[in-house]
Amino acid sequence: MYPLHPVTGEEVTYAPDGTWDGVAVEVARHVKGARDLRASLMGLAYWVASGFGDRGVLVLLDPDMTPERIRSEERLARETLRADVADRLHVAVRMGESYVGLPDGLGAAFQAWLGGLVQSETGRLLPRPPSYFVVLGVLLHEWLLDREPRTTKWLMESTGYSYPTVADALDRMGAFLTRSSDRRVQLTDDFPRLEWERLVMASDDVRSTIRFVDRSGLPRSPEKLLQRLRNLNRKDVAVGGAYGARHYKPDLDLVGAPRLDLSLHAPGRTADLDFVRHLDPALEESADRREAAGLVVHLVRRAEPFFERGDDGLLVAGPVECLLDLRELRLESQGDELLAWLRQKRLPS
């Protein structure tokens, strides 16, 4: 429902994405050209001209236009619009964590609000993962790396869950769990194969797996995508799949990889998959499992991602993620080989 113009009474068929103390903000992603830019600016101009806002700010995220062209279009719009409207319109571009082109005097509070607005506009709202499997995943990670038993508090911090949620999950594990005298917990020495298989079955839901397919006809190799990932220098994206598995067992019997598996740390309710576009704009999300995916992104929903720095500088997903990826890739024998090797490492020498 749009508001009515105070003078004409007509419906103003536009509403900005957010308003902060009289500043109307429109967030536009991947603006492709002058036409998109003009449409967004015109909406804001309606809004400001109708008296609903003191100022209007168009915030561009990763525009498909050069800075010069953006400024040129802004200049043209200013020349075309009524001066009292044009003077109150601004175009800002997100550059990393900051914004270039914001009007002066808005301050840090506005910046913080804008950050939240951008997040809500760009992030994908995620369903809650089954908490039992998230807790199980953490315990499996600790088991595979032969770590010490953990306290409930540590599990709460690692998963981001409350005490009742973690306690409930631990209760459900029952026979697969051992509790030490100081109440710390770990999985039993026998690998909990049954629970592992249940996690494999639930993997897509637990990790909100998203598949991307090439639309160019010239798919980029996983190696090329990795090269680009390295340039992005993201701290919330780690390599899994065959590449990640080799981090844990370099001589793993794997020749090439049909696709790239990445783990994205998304502990909140949203996930920003925008980085995929920077890996390759030809990658498009597909829900059709019959299409061969060139990139698969798995979300790590717990508070601690358990990413490790690999020898080549890239972050590597935890062993649980890598094992799940191998299973999804139908590389069962390689998955079994990695699992057997990790189990072997647990044995006292």
Next chain:
Amino acid sequence: MNEPALSPGVVLAQVAAALPEDCRDNVIIVGSLAAGYYFFRDDGEAQVRTKDVDCLISPHLTAVQKGVTVADRLFDAGWTIRREGTFTEPGTAETPEADLPVVRLRPPAEDGWFVELLGAPVPGAGEGRAFSRLETRHGHFGLCSFGYLALAEERPVETPYGVHIAHPAMMALANLLHHPGIGGERMSGFIGTREIKRSNKDLGRVLALAYLTEAGGEEVSDWTDRWAEALQNRFPDRWRGLAARAGSGVEALLGSPSDLDEALHTVNTSLLARRPLSVEALRVTGLRLLDDALRPLAERAEADA
């Protein structure tokens, strides 16, 4: 206009053989045939749909002298004027330069294609066209040059026939600079069954060159270095501005579905006829070109400012 399918290597060899030996090194083939030869030279069955073989006479300093030599030699070898449109006869000493016909010659016993002579522009020349008079033994002609054609002279690719071909990156950049947006001018003839805007044809060509580059195992990201070097060499006073706006035409094309469709039609009936693309594939080829080559070029110019 239904364009004939030519074998790039065969035509290149035929053109080179007809040229005076001391002029071959001054000829750079540009356009479809050059692109076809670059990408398909190892594929004996590959053909390029084009009717004109554009020969750039380089460098500017000797272009007129060499142009006269080339034209006379081709006439002597039996090549004949391609009579079409308003230019049917050679000019005379009285014909104003701007009204002179360009040199368009058909090889003997060949009706499908013709050679067109172009001249290397004055160093640093602007965007417009310029004509120089060629006083041949067979009449007066105009040697046409365009400012951005100078880019074709940058590190051209050698061929075994003695002539050079322009590097695809340079042909792409010349087209990009020539079309900072979608212009209204339409091609004089039809492409297939459709009337096409010149900018859509030329910008579509840019995307086809980018696609074929990647398909051939090279990377368009390597174009950035070539482009920056060429712009600095050819346009030292204004290279930053040119670099900053080089991507605007592709941006405009990708933002206009109807223009992108015209570009798709053009490339699928010419350079990509053997492997037509979907509109989505052409679009993401453009996005990759922007991400991998054009934005880095603009950033480099900005950093250098």
